[in-house]
Amino acid sequence: MASKETTVGEILKGMWRDNPVLSLLLGLCPTLAVTNSAYNGIGMGVATGFVLICSNILISILKPIIPKSVRIPVYIVVIATFVTIVDMSLKAFMFELSQSLGLFVPLIVVNCVIMGRAEAFASRNTVFRSFLDAIGMTLGFTLALFVLGAIREIIGSGTLTLFQMGETEIKFFVLGKNYPGILVMILPPGAFLALGFMLAAKNAIQRRLER
Amino acid sequence: MPESVKMILVLTLIAGAAGLGLSAVNDYTKPLAEANNRNYTLTSINTVIPEADIPDACKKYAAAFDNAPDRDAICVGASTVYRGRKGNNIVGIAVEAIGEEAYSGTITVLVGIRMSDGQLSGLKVLKHAETPGLGSVMTKCEFQQQMVGKGPTDINWTVVKDGGDVNQISGATITSRSLLNAIHKAQEIWKNNRDDILNQKPLAQGEVCNGK
Numbered sequence: 001m002a003s004k005e006t007t008v009g010e011i012l013k014g015m016w017r018d019n020p021v022l023s024l025l026l027g028l029c030p031t032l033a034v035t036n037s038a039y040n041g042i043g044m045g046v047a048t049g050f051v052l053i054c055s056n057i058l059i060s061i062l063k064p065i066i067p068k069s070v071r072i073p074v075y076i077v078v079i080a081t082f083v084t085i086v087d088m089s090l091k092a093f094m095f096e097l098s099q100s101l102g103l104f105v106p107l108i109v110v111n112c113v114i115m116g117r118a119e120a121f122a123s124r125n126t127v128f129r130s131f132l133d134a135i136g137m138t139l140g141f142t143l144a145l146f147v148l149g150a151i152r153e154i155i156g157s158g159t160l161t162l163f164q165m166g167e168t169e170i171k172f173f174v175l176g177k178n179y180p181g182i183l184v185m186i187l188p189p190g191a192f193l194a195l196g197f198m199l200a201a202k203n204a205i206q207r208r209l210e211r
Numbered sequence: 212m213p214e215s216v217k218m219i220l221v222l223t224l225i226a227g228a229a230g231l232g233l234s235a236v237n238d239y240t241k242p243l244a245e246a247n248n249r250n251y252t253l254t255s256i257n258t259v260i261p262e263a264d265i266p267d268a269c270k271k272y273a274a275a276f277d278n279a280p281d282r283d284a285i286c287v288g289a290s291t292v293y294r295g296r297k298g299n300n301i302v303g304i305a306v307e308a309i310g311e312e313a314y315s316g317t318i319t320v321l322v323g324i325r326m327s328d329g330q331l332s333g334l335k336v337l338k339h340a341e342t343p344g345l346g347s348v349m350t351k352c353e354f355q356q357q358m359v360g361k362g363p364t365d366i367n368w369t370v371v372k373d374g375g376d377v378n379q380i381s382g383a384t385i386t387s388r389s390l391l392n393a394i395h396k397a398q399e400i401w402k403n404n405r406d407d408i409l410n411q412k413p414l415a416q417g418e419v420c421n422g423k
Contacts, residue, residue, distance in 0.1 A: 077222075081233060
């Protein structure tokens with residue numbers, strides 16, 4: 001199964017076939033909550049990705065010494081440690097992003113993507129494969145969050161924010177400066193609407209590819 | 212080694228290593244995070260005590276003070292009052308006031324009041340959980356413009372719906388009332404607690420106001 005994948009295939013798998021958001025439907029709480037702008041989506045994706053990559057590597061290294069019966073507590077300790085490091089680093093180096101992501105950074109601990117990959121992949125594969133798997137999953141997760149955030153931001157407020165820190169920001173007024181905005185897309189229901197269409201699109205493309 | 216001993220050993224070791232790692236990261240990032248927080252407070256105070264005769268809420272000004280108001284704060288009731296001084300004279304205060312009964316909990320607003328005439332010199336919403344796009348409009352300068360730069364008797368500080376002069380945010384009258392509630396608190400402090408503002412000793416670092 002997974003062990004037959006090539007290096008590139010391992011990465012692509014996380015981006016498309018096993019995309020954590022669009023195929024596995026994992027980690028939807030942060031996905032839906034923070035993606036009211038493209039930049040928040042990228043930020044959340046990268047923060048989660050850092051935790052995912054570090055924990056996948058560490059868990060696959062520790063795998064031989066972890067007794068089976070305490071593996072879940074060990075995973076949680078490892079994941080929680082990396083999440084706390086991310087949280088502290090964001091507060092120190094990216095103050096504004098940490099404010100707009102708020103409570104959702106500590107909540108990465110309970111993101112099922114990370115726990116799921118630790119249990120289903122890192123605990124059964126080599127360090128290198130686990131690393132590739134984490135990279136693929138991170139790219140897939142970040143891409144999905146970015147697209148979702150971009151769709152919601154463009155339709156909801158007519159802008160596309162790619163970067164924001166103090167006075168510097170990269171922001172496009174995609175639909176003109178006088179765009180009135182569609183509030184519902186910024187609110188939680190907009191996340192469900194946009195995600196629904198994204199899932200439909202992904203399935204449609206998948207079906208066409210298979211034919 | 213029996214399985215149970217191994218279990219305890221592994222888990223203890225990993226948790227210990229995690230704790231050690233975290234304390235190292237914490238030692239490194241804590242001063243930086245604190246500097247960020249302080250910087251944010253000072254920038255906010257700058258926004259609400261601007262160097263301008265009749266400030267425009269949408270424009271940026273230099274600070275009217277030359278001290279560090281966050282190290283010169285006092286408590287009046289539950290509100291923190293930051294004192295902005297030029298030389299030794301207090302030119303303006305920034306009151307961290309709570310607006311009660313907002314649409315979702317309370318809102319925390321930094322209200323700037325000019326010392327000489329009580330003019331509302333600036334508003335900065337620090338914390339709120341109002342509906343994005345409706346209640347959150349209160350953070351926009353276009354909405355705040357109608358109040359910033361006005362003295363305590365220039366306008367009637369209630370929403371139009373209640374017979375005042377402040378145009379409420381359409382669809383968010385409750386939020387507008389709550390914001391005004393916070394402004395009222397700051398204006399009351401300016402009017403009634405002048406002695407405290409002038410004479411009270413600044414809070415020690417790390418001390419917070421709890422309503423006593």
